[in-house]
Amino acid sequence: MLVESKTDRPAASPGQPGGREASGLRSFMRHWETGTCVVTTAARGKRAGLVVNSFTSVSLEPALVSWCVDKASTSFAVWMETENFSVHLLGPTTAHHIPRFVQRGVDKFAGLDLSAGTTGSPALTDVPLRLDCRIWDRYEGGDHIIMVGAVHHIAQPDPSLHFEGPGDS
Secondary structure, eight states, rough: OOOOOOOOOOOOOOOSSHHHHHHHHHHHHTOOOOOOEEEEEEEEEEEEEEEEEEOOOEEEEEEEEEEETTTTTHHHHHHHHSSEEEEEEOOOOTTTTTHHHSSSSSSTTTTOEEEEESSSSSTTTTOOOOOEEEEEEEEEEEEEEEEEEEHHHHHHHHOOOOOOOOOOO
């Protein structure tokens, strides 16, 4: 059974776009500790990359992941054209990529050691944990687009080194 999109969404509060709820949500979410990753892509000769903390797994069968891109992003058009992306999970030794990939309107890839991921997206060679994905679908999400990708390839140095949570064995 497919779920239909909700069409009777509540309007934003009067005044500034988003009103008190937007600033309150932004303040609230600053308390939410999450992982950080860099998502990269290339389409029609243009590369794009950004820091994301909205990354999550969606499904195991099929293997799907999602993240969100702001419609105001300077690379928004590239994200709407691409058919693939790579997700690089950052840790303490690779967090140096954050300042580079949060910048707007600059070549974020200048001077980096890159390779091509299995789907063609730029791969950061010093980040060992990477998913190469093909676009599954895109969904409207307010001022963002929700990007859903089908996992095509998983790059990790040693799959046996992972955190086992409840339900893993």
